[in-house]
Amino acid sequence: MHHRPRSAWLLALLALLASSAVRAQDDDPIKPIPAQTALDARKVALGERLFHDRRLSRDNSLACASCHDLGRGGVDGLRTSLGIGGAVGPINAPTVFNSSLNFRQFWDGRAASLEEQAAGPVHNPKEMGSDWKEVLGKLSQDEPLVALFKASYPDGLQSRNIQDAIATFERSLTTPNARIDKYLRGDRAALTNDELRGYQLFKAYGCVACHQGVNIGGNMFQTFGVMGDYFQRRGNVTAADLGRFNVTANEGDRHVFKVPSLRNVALTAPYFHDGSAQTLPDAVEVMFRYQLGRTAPQQDKDLIVKFLYTLTGEHRGKPLGPADLLAGRKP
């Protein structure tokens, strides 16, 4: 009597394992961006307004968009960002595009959600240097804005609603339809031969061990310098270089960072948390040396760089950021 259920369970497990194995064979480690889930258009619009609102900073000089320029791939193109009064920030601004696809926010993953993240820069004295009380004081003078809050939130203008609106807007900032996505969806002509070769090398060399999933990264932490001490070589170690250690105080988290998404990576130079790599070839070079612990022919690295250009997606139906902006972006 008891045999049947048990054998059935065993069979089901086997079937599961078999199907998983079969799927894994032609399973691409990179997934296209799925169709966006429906967002409240009013909240998105309100969030966009707030995202560009300089009153969120103490001296009304900076908005979210100041460092996350939607016209420049969602970054400021600086090595590390500038805060109010020209204060030089400790870390490179990560792109706001596809940030909703990251499993955590900030380089050290200290924010679990976009809502939580939005409060960070507002309060950081080197960034916007303000606080909610001050911001609410300023925004409450703006009657049309207060009315917009009232329309979207029962309790109107509140700090958590500011965070919610900004986060909702940021959730709309996914960049689907990159050429890699088209390729993964079956459009074999979407990539050139070189780019396809680059993709294969990207997988073969093991870049994909960390840069995988929908966001091609952004779903795990990794030590910067797995196969070599990057920081000893670079020197001048800052607090920001400690990475996740700053959050957990766990020795195992020293120099551990969130693996950044590679989507739109061609637009987001300079690279790494310290902005030390000016170009994609530079960044690829560092990754090979310190993360993979391997050498590779220049040709392979070039092909990988070519592949990285296929990760630029579209925002609101248009290809993201002018690619030639890169040419003029020098330190």
Add this chain to the structure above:
Amino acid sequence: MKKFDLKIPSVRVLCALSAVVLTGVLALLVLKTRGIDLDAYNEIVATLRRLKQVDAEWNVTVLHAKTGLVADYDAVASPLPLVTSLEEALRGKTGELWKDRADSRDRLVALLDAYKAAMDRKVAAIERFKSQNAILRNSSRFLPMAATDLAEATRASGLDPVGKLQMEQMLGQLLADTMAYSLAADEALRARVDGSTHAIGRLTANAPPDIQQRAQSLFAHVDTVVRQQDRGSKLLAELAAVPTAKAIDALSDANAAEHDRLLIVQQAWREALVAYCAGLLVLLAFAAWRLVGSWRLLARTNSALAQTNRHLKESQMHLVQAEKMSALGQMVAGIAHEINTPLAYVKGTFGVLGEQLSPMQRLAAISYQFTRGMREPRRDTAALNEQLRHVETSAKALVEHRVLDEVATLLEDGIHGIDQIAEIVQNLKNFSRLDRAKISEFSVQAGLDSTLLLARHLLKGKVEVRKEYGAVRAIHGSPSQINQVFLNIVTNAVQAMPQRAEPNVLTLRTAMDDAGTVRVEIQDNGSGIPKDVMSKIFDPFFTTKPIGQGTGMGLSISYKIIQEHGGRILVDSEPGIGTVFTILLPVKAPERAAVDADDAALVAA
């Protein structure tokens, strides 16, 4: 009955207090038996079930990643927000459901904290696992390539053939051992991996730099595989040991236990509430029974009171009647005295008049004798002369003594006396105006005067009356009633004046108080009214006179009469100095009907 007397303040306070306490206990019981929020509890149960499922699935996902069944870590990362939101939901619902039961809530929150701690450890372990697994898989995959690379480089180098062969064997051994270690770590394998690594290191110690570099790369990856394998084993063991599932089960069990406890406690409270309500019902019934009793008593008392009141009214009517009779008696006494004087005078006059009649009778008799003798045929002259002389003498005496003048005078005097009596009778009629309409234009001064006349026998020789009359308008009212008031006050005043050397003075004043009000003051310099009595003088049946001499209704009736004329009666008294009664009467009383009605009633009484 006495025990429950609500008029006793302490009993009243006790009753109010027990009502408050009874209501309070009822409210407490109702509060305690409030329905359990089954929705919140069910949500907690569902959330815990979901959490357990997510937790279990997460383990499977991790194992999938470990075995390479999935090519990306999205599935490993994706439960994070769900786990967070489920925990927040749990905390919220737990706080909401157990907000009134701190001990239950604290127990559950402690378990939630334990769960959170376990889950945090699990999350941290999974984070490390992802990093570790990515590195391990990369190095494991690269290892054969690195070994092949080194072998090929060695083959192409100038190393002796034995060394090359040895090298290849060593590399094969190292590769096999490392891969085996990466699948199943054990100490022997580890030792062999270390041995091969050292051997290859020795072999390549003097090799060209490119070979050395390749060897170092290989060693680095071998080392990575070994280290990450160790780490991975530890992480998986840690993951397996993290008691998230147990913590979730503990939470489920504790929630169920608390819920059951709540149900039991609530059942007990509900029973208590039912018992309490039954008790209250009994109390209510008792109260109702008492109420009905009280109501009956009240009805009985009420009818008894009504009867007493009726009797009282009858007595009052009798007393009013008696007062009237008393007033009448006084009046009659006064009138009798008044009439007595002229009557005695008339009587005396008539007596004198009678005495004057005998000389005239004798004159008439002798005159008749003389005239008859004169008509006789045979006259006796001598006798006639004698008779004439008698007639002459008698007539001369009558004329000389002016008897007839005296009689005329006496008659005049008699008529005067009778006139006086007629005047008294007229006054009496004026006083009561019995012959006229009850309501009429009426001068208070005339009223005072006729009152004085009626009271003359009281005043005469004892009291000096001073009149200080100002010009006043006639008032509209009942003369007999107002005069009754005046007479009552004047009588009281005279009675309050003791026999003494200094003169007793009664002063009557009239004046216009304002355009519509007449002021009458009756002032005496008698003994005054003691302060303790002052407030009672207008009370019915109050009297200071000996029993039988006063009804105590006089001033009470006076007060009522003045009140019904729309006026006021005031009294000011200083013991030993005197008393002044002030009567303020409107020229036109506000409500004639009331006066008429009461007037009729008083007359009827």
